[in-house]
Amino acid sequence: MDFRFTDEQTMTADVVRDLVADLCQPADLRRLMASGEPFDQNRWAKIQELGLQSALVAEEKGGLGLQPVDFVQVAEACGYACLPEPLVEAYGVAIPLLAETGSDAAAKVVEAALEGSALIAFGHPANPFVERADTADWLLIAKSGGLDLVKTSDAMCTLQPSIDPFRRLFSVQYDEAAALRIGAQSGIEGPIASAFDRGALFAAAQMLGIAQRCVDLAVDYAKERQQFGKPIGSYQALKHQLATVQVKIEFARPVLHAAAAMLPQANALSRARVSHAKLAACEAADLAARNAIQVHGAMGYSWEVDVHFFLKRAIALSEWWGGPAFHRRRVAERIFNGPLGPEHTFAKELEHA
Amino acid sequence: MDLNYTPEQQTFRQEIRAWLKAHVPSQPLESFDATRAGFEAHRAWERTLAEGRWGMVTWPESYGGRGLDLIQWLIFEEEYYRSGAPLRVNQNGIFLLGPTLMEYGTPEQKARFLSAMASGDEIWAQAWSEPQAGSDLAAVRATATRDGDNYVLKGHKIWSSRAAFADWAFGLFRTDPASERHKGLSLIFFRLDAPGVKVQPIPQIDGETGFAELFLDGVTVPVFNRLGGEGEGWKICMATAGFERGLMLRSPARFQVTARKLVELYKAHEDEVEPSVRNAVLQCWMDAEAYALSIYSTASRLIAGGHIGAEASTNKIFWSEMDIAMHKTALSILGARAELLRSAPEAGDIGRWLDGYFFSLAGPIYAGTNEIQRNIIAERMLGLPRA
Numbered sequence: 001m002d003f004r005f006t007d008e009q010t011m012t013a014d015v016v017r018d019l020v021a022d023l024c025q026p027a028d029l030r031r032l033m034a035s036g037e038p039f040d041q042n043r044w045a046k047i048q049e050l051g052l053q054s055a056l057v058a059e060e061k062g063g064l065g066l067q068p069v070d071f072v073q074v075a076e077a078c079g080y081a082c083l084p085e086p087l088v089e090a091y092g093v094a095i096p097l098l099a100e101t102g103s104d105a106a107a108k109v110v111e112a113a114l115e116g117s118a119l120i121a122f123g124h125p126a127n128p129f130v131e132r133a134d135t136a137d138w139l140l141i142a143k144s145g146g147l148d149l150v151k152t153s154d155a156m157c158t159l160q161p162s163i164d165p166f167r168r169l170f171s172v173q174y175d176e177a178a179a180l181r182i183g184a185q186s187g188i189e190g191p192i193a194s195a196f197d198r199g200a201l202f203a204a205a206q207m208l209g210i211a212q213r214c215v216d217l218a219v220d221y222a223k224e225r226q227q228f229g230k231p232i233g234s235y236q237a238l239k240h241q242l243a244t245v246q247v248k249i250e251f252a253r254p255v256l257h258a259a260a261a262m263l264p265q266a267n268a269l270s271r272a273r274v275s276h277a278k279l280a281a282c283e284a285a286d287l288a289a290r291n292a293i294q295v296h297g298a299m300g301y302s303w304e305v306d307v308h309f310f311l312k313r314a315i316a317l318s319e320w321w322g323g324p325a326f327h328r329r330r331v332a333e334r335i336f337n338g339p340l341g342p343e344h345t346f347a348k349e350l351e352h353a
Numbered sequence: 354m355d356l357n358y359t360p361e362q363q364t365f366r367q368e369i370r371a372w373l374k375a376h377v378p379s380q381p382l383e384s385f386d387a388t389r390a391g392f393e394a395h396r397a398w399e400r401t402l403a404e405g406r407w408g409m410v411t412w413p414e415s416y417g418g419r420g421l422d423l424i425q426w427l428i429f430e431e432e433y434y435r436s437g438a439p440l441r442v443n444q445n446g447i448f449l450l451g452p453t454l455m456e457y458g459t460p461e462q463k464a465r466f467l468s469a470m471a472s473g474d475e476i477w478a479q480a481w482s483e484p485q486a487g488s489d490l491a492a493v494r495a496t497a498t499r500d501g502d503n504y505v506l507k508g509h510k511i512w513s514s515r516a517a518f519a520d521w522a523f524g525l526f527r528t529d530p531a532s533e534r535h536k537g538l539s540l541i542f543f544r545l546d547a548p549g550v551k552v553q554p555i556p557q558i559d560g561e562t563g564f565a566e567l568f569l570d571g572v573t574v575p576v577f578n579r580l581g582g583e584g585e586g587w588k589i590c591m592a593t594a595g596f597e598r599g600l601m602l603r604s605p606a607r608f609q610v611t612a613r614k615l616v617e618l619y620k621a622h623e624d625e626v627e628p629s630v631r632n633a634v635l636q637c638w639m640d641a642e643a644y645a646l647s648i649y650s651t652a653s654r655l656i657a658g659g660h661i662g663a664e665a666s667t668n669k670i671f672w673s674e675m676d677i678a679m680h681k682t683a684l685s686i687l688g689a690r691a692e693l694l695r696s697a698p699e700a701g702d703i704g705r706w707l708d709g710y711f712f713s714l715a716g717p718i719y720a721g722t723n724e725i726q727r728n729i730i731a732e733r734m735l736g737l738p739r740a
Contacts, residue, residue: 001362001424002355003646003653009354069354219735234738236724239731243670246730250667254646255639261356276639328635335638336620340613342431342606343366345645346356 001346003254005073012055012066013073019046020081026306032084033165038135044085048116052087056096056198062114063099068092068198072260075202079209079317082309084166086121086132092202094122094140097195098149103182106149109138121152123172124196126322133157133170141172141179142192148179164312190266197263197274199321204256204274204281207317210310211249211281214288217307218242218295225297238295245288252280262346269347272334275327282324285314358428365421366428372405373436385442385518386563392476392518395442399473408471409447412455416463417471423652427604434606445515446470446477448601450523453540453593457581465577466542478516478545480524480567481590483509488725490525491534491587495569497526497541497579504528504579506543506572514719516565517554519545525590528583538586540593542578549573559711600652600661602720603672605645611679612641614704615686622686633682640675644668663734666726673716673723680710 023043032040055071057063075088090113098120099110112118121136123129125143133139134157141148155174162169219242222233232238259277262270289311293300300307318324338350358366382398383391402408403417411426412418421429441447451470454463469475486492495508510524522545529537545552549572554562581589619626619634651664683706684691691707693700717723731737 001358001649001653002656003650004657005354215735219737222737231738233731234740236728236740239735239737240724240727242735242737243727243730246734247667247670250664251640251643251647251671254650255643257354257650258356258646261354276642279639280643328632331635331639332631335616335635340609340616340638341435342609342645343435345431345609345642345649346358 009070009073012070013077015050016074017077019050020077020083024081024083026309029082029084029166029309038132038168039085047085047087052091053095053116054114055091057099057114061099061110068201068263069257069260072201072205072257075205076209079206080213082166082210082313088202088206089122089131090120093195093199094120097122097191098140100191101147101182101188105180106182109149124199126196127320129160129169130172132168133172134159134168139172146188147182147192148176149182150174150179154178162316164316167316194263194266196321197271200278200327201259201263201274203317203321204278207281207285207314208249208252208256210314211245211284211288214292214307214310215242215245215249218292222295241291242295245284245291248284248287252277252284255280265348268334268338268350272331275330278322278327279324279331282318286318289314362424362428365425366432369407369429369432372407373432373438376401376405377436377438382439384561385440386561389518392442395439396473396476398439399443403472408473409451412451412467412471416467422656424656427649427652430604431606434610442515443470443473443476444602445479446475449479449593450477452601453589454580456592457589462577462580475521476515476519478513478519478522480510480513480516480522482512484511488722493525493527493538495524495526496530497528497539499528502576503573504541504576506541506569506574508569510567510569512564513567514564516545516552516567517562521545522567523580525586535587537584539583540580540586540589541574542580543572543574547572547574558714559708600648605641605648608641608672608675608679609645611709612638615679615683618683618686625688626686630682630685633678637675637679637682640678644672644675663730666729669720670723670726676713676716680706680713684710
């Protein structure tokens, strides 16, 4: 029992954290927004060079064979930066799923995706739209009973503008005859369910990053802004609000990390942990964003202050990959049917727990 | 990250589980805060624990412990609360003063105090607050005046938990009469039956006498009873507070057992309660799990050589607010019967939820109010300027 990240796990996240700290500051976000481009080409090229496309792909499928726990801090770093590019969704969710199907028909697409020469967007019934469908080369669409792999050029993608300027949502229609049905074989439900859990887990991770960023932005402002002759951050009313937010963050983080470590169990216990992580991170991000706006006062309600980018991403992610009602249901299933009590915190299976 | 217990840890769990099964009293003991008899029954239980060398498993064997690490301590606590064993009457000693003695005590002091603490022979109270020094603890006025090899204690301590029946107390005293605030304070031990000590129990909100005020009028104690250097009291007191808030005072198992009971209570009354109660129950269970995971994370870090920092304050806020939420939710499930005392003929199986609710209301106050904890988080974790 050792509830700490390994040096390798932390180093992987540090690389991404450093990269986005360098290339994904609010000024960069504003520049991209003004350009109307879907990607910051320079940043995306640098991200691709990291080679994380293959991170969660099994070694025998040409990947690094890492686990969600190796990737979760990467997703936190992406949330902290409000990263527009689809590092998390493509590398954390879509590519590993397509590789896991083992479909011969999809092998070439997987190969291209691992090289960075093909981009895959993933559609799941939990989400009403497909994010960044238009700029993907392939669409991987989960539906009951299987997976469709569709060339984006064979699909009709209709933009559904989001309040988050960097989330590009599309409704997607395609002729099923033109799709490659790669999930017809039995046993595809497991990989799709795991991909869903990764989606939810990494959304939670991003929200935790968002929450911490909101606190940090608020703290920076509260140290500078003076009223009544003192920095507003010296007043208890404000200190106590931000401390309350930080407590929320501190008790969402270990849940997130445990959920990441448990995810491969793929049972009711691990799914409840993922759902708990998403609920906790969602609450932390919501509280953090609203408090950050409050701390900034009227400035917080302005376009000029950067907090709204994080608020908007938090709003979007809280409902993406299952909203609170869905995740509460999974927690309820765990609680009302599983073993309870302190000796079961790290239980692996329901029967033998 | 490895969230699997080792075979040794699993064996250890089975060992303590079997021992508790054989030794935990079949009937709950009378409260240690209400009567001398209840207090002594809990002391007897501490002695039973000590005979099994379960008094304080993390302590070295030479002081009656087992030299185990914090993960094993968590396993011990999980089994302890799971078994329904009595609350620890000596928690001020074993969980607060003990670890501090281990760090700052001389070999002679450790030899003198630790074994007697682990065995239950000496039960400790704390004597920090004074009428004018609550949240502002550095306003302590009680003095310890050097007289050769002794100190003479004088002053008025209050809100001393367990002091009504305990044997010893540790408290902050001003050893430098010219000093102010955090300087010139020392941590000193004194017997509660020493000449010059008057113990005045204070009835609590529930009518029991869990704390007391202490009037000290010329109490002579040897210099040996000072922990750490003269004038180092504040630093040592803060280290004790770190342990208290941060880790040992409220082990997660306590809340996970409460959460389990809450789920059982909800299941038994599911058809009678309004729908929102269900979400409150889910939230309580999740919070108890989150607290447990957080403590495992902290324990792993401490084992690897880390130190407890401001998370002592985040922990204290989290568990105290969670404890209130759990009991409040239980009361809402019990409905109109919640107000009944357990002795009421119609009380049925309402359990101890009302007692627990009252006790939970003290949580945001003792061990440093949650307001003070929020100041600490804001200033030391977030780096906001002091007022």
